[in-house]
Amino acid sequence: xxxxxxxxxxxxxxxxxxxxxxxxxxxxxxxxxKNTATSQPxxxxxxxxIDRVTLYRILNVFEEKGIIHKVxxxxxxxxxxxxxxxxxxxxHHDEHLHFNCTNCKNVYCLDDLHMPRLTLPDGFKAESxxxxxxxxxxxxxxxxxxxxx
Amino acid sequence: xxxxxxxxxxxxxxxxxxxxxxxxxxxxxxxxxKNTATSQPxxxxxxxxIDRVTLYRILNVFEEKGIIHKVxxxxxxxxxxxxxxxxxxxxHHDEHLHFNCTNCKNVYCLDDLHMPRLTLPDGFKAESxxxxxxxxxxxxxxxxxxxxx
DNA sequence: ACATAAATGCAACATTATTACATTTAGATT
DNA sequence: AATCTAAATGTAATAATGTTGCATTTATGT
Numbered sequence: 188x189x190x191x192x193x194x195x196x197x198x199x200x201x202x203x204x205x206x207x208x209x210x211x212x213x214x215x216x217x218x219x220x221k222n223t224a225t226s227q228p229x230x231x232x233x234x235x236x237i238d239r240v241t242l243y244r245i246l247n248v249f250e251e252k253g254i255i256h257k258v259x260x261x262x263x264x265x266x267x268x269x270x271x272x273x274x275x276x277x278x279h280h281d282e283h284l285h286f287n288c289t290n291c292k293n294v295y296c297l298d299d300l301h302m303p304r305l306t307l308p309d310g311f312k313a314e315s316x317x318x319x320x321x322x323x324x325x326x327x328x329x330x331x332x333x334x335x336x
Numbered sequence: 337x338x339x340x341x342x343x344x345x346x347x348x349x350x351x352x353x354x355x356x357x358x359x360x361x362x363x364x365x366x367x368x369x370k371n372t373a374t375s376q377p378x379x380x381x382x383x384x385x386i387d388r389v390t391l392y393r394i395l396n397v398f399e400e401k402g403i404i405h406k407v408x409x410x411x412x413x414x415x416x417x418x419x420x421x422x423x424x425x426x427x428h429h430d431e432h433l434h435f436n437c438t439n440c441k442n443v444y445c446l447d448d449l450h451m452p453r454l455t456l457p458d459g460f461k462a463e464s465x466x467x468x469x470x471x472x473x474x475x476x477x478x479x480x481x482x483x484x485x
Numbered sequence: 486a487c488a489t490a491a492a493t494g495c496a497a498c499a500t501t502a503t504t505a506c507a508t509t510t511a512g513a514t515t
Numbered sequence: 516a517a518t519c520t521a522a523a524t525g526t527a528a529t530a531a532t533g534t535t536g537c538a539t540t541t542a543t544g545t
Contacts, residue, residue: 211523259408263414308448319467390494496537512520
């Protein structure tokens with residue numbers, strides 16, 4: 188199964204004409220194993236044996252290729268999450284809700300919630316929308332209910 | 337009139353029990369003179385005679401007091417804009433649309449456009465929402481129409 | 486005018502990100 | 516299987532952004 192998954196990632200890299208290197212497979216594996224986005228600092232500490240510059244480069248190509256997308260949390264920290272649908276080269280569709288938990292700091296991509304189309308003031312031509320929310324995620328809101336405080 | 341405005345800023349500082357210093361008045365004056373948010377780099381270069389640390393501290397207190405709010409643009413750069421309405425101490429209401437022009441990089445706070453309330457998946461307790469859009473602002477979309485490309 | 490808390494300046498440091506260049510490696514070619 | 520080469524990685528240096536501690540200055544209440 189780990190093998191099955193790896194195979195899937197290798198196909199993904201192939202599809203984008205990227206070489207299958209250990210670093211790239213590990214980054215993919217980590218991001219696909221979570222249902223939240225991963226912050227740059229987290230990635231860096233978990234992948235501490237991979238050179239920082241290499242990590243930046245991996246994240247950048249993945250973003251260019253539409254494999255992942257970058258989202259800044261409430262503190263301006265870069266977070267990365269896999270693209271669930273049809274993101275292509277330099278063409279992202281992450282118009283879903285990004286939920287930033289104020290307690291655990293996790294960023295959730297809630298794909299089901301799409302942007303309601305809005306009418307902008309005269310002259311503004313919107314190309315894309317992103318929606319942020321902050322508050323407590325299911326885990327943390329549960330905890331805070333039970334444990335009071 | 338410059339005097340009138342300054343007087344207004346002095347009142348504002350008074351109201352929040354902040355000392356009226358030259359640096360603070362200049363920051364206020366700059367931010368109130370624009371209809372877009374101001375990026376940290378811009379502030380820093382325009383106010384280059386004010387120490388960087390002082391500038392950070394000014395922006396931080398202003399934000400704490402609810403005089404301005406911080407918004408990150410598409411590149412993760414901090415931008416600051418005056419709070420239109422009733423923001424108080426650590427209690428911001430910037431649930432309007434932040435429009436980031438991909439051409440001139442300006443960030444517009446479109447106060448009229450408020451968040452449509454959304455129903456979140458089970459367990460998520462949202463405390464605040466922020467909405468981002470990117471595209472061309474009126475000035476830039478006009479230019480690109482006229483001059484083609 | 487004076488006392489003092491607040492504000493600023495300065496130095497040092499931490500984190501995040503980029504660039505240039507040398508080295509290694511994946512994968513194609515023979 | 517050996518070899519070749521563009522792609523990927525590592526290393527070092529630098530830039531940009533943000534924070535902390537401490538000494539000095541200043542706004543303002545008395």
